[in-house]
Amino acid sequence: MLTGKHTWVFNNRPVILSTGVTGGPFEANGHLADDFDILHDDLYMGKETYEKAHQFLLEEAVGKVMEKRQMTKDDIQFFLAGDLINQITPSSFAASTHGIPYLGLFGACSTSMEGLALSAFIVNYDGAEYVITGASSHNAAVEKQFRYPTEYGGQKPPTAQWTVTGAGAALVGKNKGQDENHPCITSATIGKVIDMGLSDPFNMGGAMAPAAADTIIKHLQDLKLEPDHYDLIVTGDLGRIGQKAALDYMEQQGVKLDPQKFRDCGLMIYTEDQEVFSGASGPGCSAAVFYGHLLKRMKQGEFKRILVVATGALLSPLSFQQGQSIPCIAHAVAVEYKNT
Amino acid sequence: MLTGKHTWVFNNRPVILSTGVTGGPFEANGHLADDFDILHDDLYMGKETYEKAHQFLLEEAVGKVMEKRQMTKDDIQFFLAGDLINQITPSSFAASTHGIPYLGLFGACSTSMEGLALSAFIVNYDGAEYVITGASSHNAAVEKQFRYPTEYGGQKPPTAQWTVTGAGAALVGKNKGQDENHPCITSATIGKVIDMGLSDPFNMGGAMAPAAADTIIKHLQDLKLEPDHYDLIVTGDLGRIGQKAALDYMEQQGVKLDPQKFRDCGLMIYTEDQEVFSGASGPGCSAAVFYGHLLKRMKQGEFKRILVVATGALLSPLSFQQGQSIPCIAHAVAVEYKNT
Known part of the structure; x- marks a missing residue:
């Protein structure tokens, strides 16, 4: 049901029944290593190319999702996924490997919540009993495509972000009175593209901050909520610079968030010792951090309600080369865990 | 409502309220020139790059959709679109220009029906009153990215297809008893990725034929329909070679289609004199032919029920270079016009 101008409320409260989270060697040394289902000690993961390793990360995450519920592909009606690589x-x-009817998405790093929002909508209205949605990224594949092969050792400014090697997938299912045992998806706000004229691809967080702020404000307005309705509002991924900018943008528009309850997936995944400039990013970042780490903390009783705001920078290397600025977007999904 | 395993039935019969169709100079000389709203006599369309011209084609199509209903962007809740260009x-x-909350899609040439299926689902369940969906392509932008800049004059084999320069967009709205005046979207079947191991990017139609056949068969099975339920089953775009292959695949599986009622958008848009090898293709082809030409023929009473099966080859230049085969998909949307 559309509520306000941009927000869907899911009265049937679809549930996240299981998740699968995979990562690479850098993530294995990160702060959230314990929250991954599978971690690889090599970026190639036994494959010939980084792109095939990227694919494998997502395949494994989807496999884990099904394995945990003892399901097969025939139990799942649809698979919604996307990533940053050309033609995803x-x-x-x-999707070909798993053979589940497939809807390809592109929202750059916002893909994780674009997929979860659409999956929840489809399940809420009996368009499926079970949907799997996933988002993924691979540091070396993304760097090669957007900037330089990592082997070049190109230098980056402190505003840059580090693309996560990882995938996160979730099984969204009909709520059959499972509110006590599983997190429910209660609403989603679809963002619009906001382009403030910024054009520095090494400062994505700064470019994406206005889109994140806009979507959070619209979500709160549409549902007539105060920010403290949520125990946590988490972006993915603004990084250090973008996070501060987003707080400032919101405050300018009269929405004051408690900085303690406003976190960023890109600032959670790695340790302080890992040199990731302004923070982590990539479609796999918010997917892995939310489906792996944050849902675990919800189940442990730490958070009852979380709003996940995945942000995407919708540029391409070519659009940058042609002198265009960076259009950005953010989609927000609200998740609630009754048992906490 | 999920019917069968892969098909949504839209009981509230969302309607296509208006369409916008734009094209380039080659399309202006084509067979369906009269069915375009705007035709350009230059591939650059007054822009600096082919990519900006590509964007402009879609902007204009969306603008036409709103203009015909005297609507502004504030009347539209969501915009669902995609194309073939890296990072769409x-x-x-x-989407940035029009400022409508946006869901980016990637399904290669299947994007047109992926967008229409999702738009119909969202509108059918009150997720929006009005959604615009669109798909587009630009011959020179796509050739440059997937093969060679057109200025090189690279030669192609007869199995190749010609990417359409064009965009098609549609306004999908809630049915307020408008069945008599507008085409209704009655069902949609979401396809799975099928990869038969073919790897020739100059024979996309052949690679996509099994996906088209699979989706058509599943659609008929899910809804317990015979092929002649539809006055026309139209693919987009298999071309000459793929179309024949799809007919053969279906016949092998016991589904016999009347070749007179099984057409392909890629074989309709250009004249016999235009040298387009095996036919046309591109996300803009099925969008322009269906939203422009075929809906007009429906309104003129020629067809009461059409099934549009948009097919996508989900490869990238890199996946081809890395020796991978071509995964393909097809999504089908059924449209009915009562007044005929």
Whole structure:
């Protein structure tokens, strides 16, 4: 049901029944290593190319999702996924491997919540009993495509972000009175593209901050909520610079968030010792941090209600080369865990 | 409502309230020139790059959709679009221009029906009153990215297809008893990725034929329909070679289609004199032919029920270079016009 101008409320409260989270060697040394289902000690993961490793990460995450519920692909009606690679081939090839009817998405790093919002909508209205949605990224594949092969050792400014090697997938299912045992998806706000004229691809967080702020404000307005309705509002991924900018933007518009309850997936995944400039990013970051780490903390009783705001920078190397600025977007999904 | 395993039935019969169709100079000389709203006599369309012209085609199509209903962007809740360009920048930049909350899609040439299926689902369940969906392509932008800049004059084999320069967009709205005046979207079947191991990017139609056949068969099975329920089953775009292959695949599986009622958008848009090898293709082809030409023929009483099956080859230049085969998909949307 559309509530306000941009927000869907899911009265049937679809549930996240299981998740699968995979990562690479850098993530294995990170702060949230314990929250991954599978971690690889090599970026190639036994594959010939980084792109095939990227695909494999998503395949494994989807496999884990099904394994945990003892389901097979025939139990799942639809698979919604996307990534940053040209023509989202890792997602499409993974969809081919699993053979589940597939809807390809592109929202850059916002893909995780674009997929979860659409999956919740479909399940809420009996368009499926079970949907799997996933988002993924691979540091070396993304760097090669957007900037330089990592082997070049190109230098980056402190505003840059580090693309996560990881995938996160979730099984969204009909709520059959499972509110006590599983997190429910209660609403989603679809963002619009906001382009403030910024054009520095090494400062994505700064470019994405206005889109994140806009979507959070619209979500709160549409549902007539105060920010403290949520125990946590978490972006993915603004990084250090973007997070501060988003707080400032919101305050300018009269929405004051408690900085303690406003976190960023890109600032959670790695340790302080890992040199990731302004923080982590990539579609796999918010997917892995939310489906792995944050849902675990919800189940442990730490948070009852979380709003996940995934942000995407919708540029391409070519659009940058042609002198265009960076259009950005953010989609927000609200999740609630009754048992906490 | 999920019917069968892969098909949504839209009981509230969302309607296509208006459409916008734009094209380039080659399309202006084509067979369906009269069915375009705007035709350009230059591939650059007054822009600096082919990619910006690509974006402009979609912006204009969306503008036409709103203009015909005397609506503004504030009347539209969501915009669903995609294209073939890396990171679908033409669609995302157009979404930025129009400022409508945006869901980016990637399904290669199947994007047109992926967008229409999702739009119909959202509108059917009150997720929006009005959604605009669109798909587009630009011959020179796509050739440059997937093969060679057109200025090189690279030669192609007869199995190749010609990417359409064009965009098609549609306004999908709630049915307020408008069945008599507008085409209704009655059902949609979401396809799975099928990869038969073919790897020739100059024979996309052949690669996509099994996906088209699979989706058509599943659609008929899910809804317990015979092929002749539809006055026309139209693919987009298999071309000459793929179309024949799809007919053969279906016949092998016991589904015999009347070749007179099984057409392909890629074989309709250009004249016999235009040298387009095996036919046309591109996300803009099925969008322009269906939203422009076929809906007009429906309104003129020629067809009461059409099934549009948009097919996508989900490869990238890199996946081809890395020796991978071509995963393909097809999504089908059924449209009915009562007044005929």
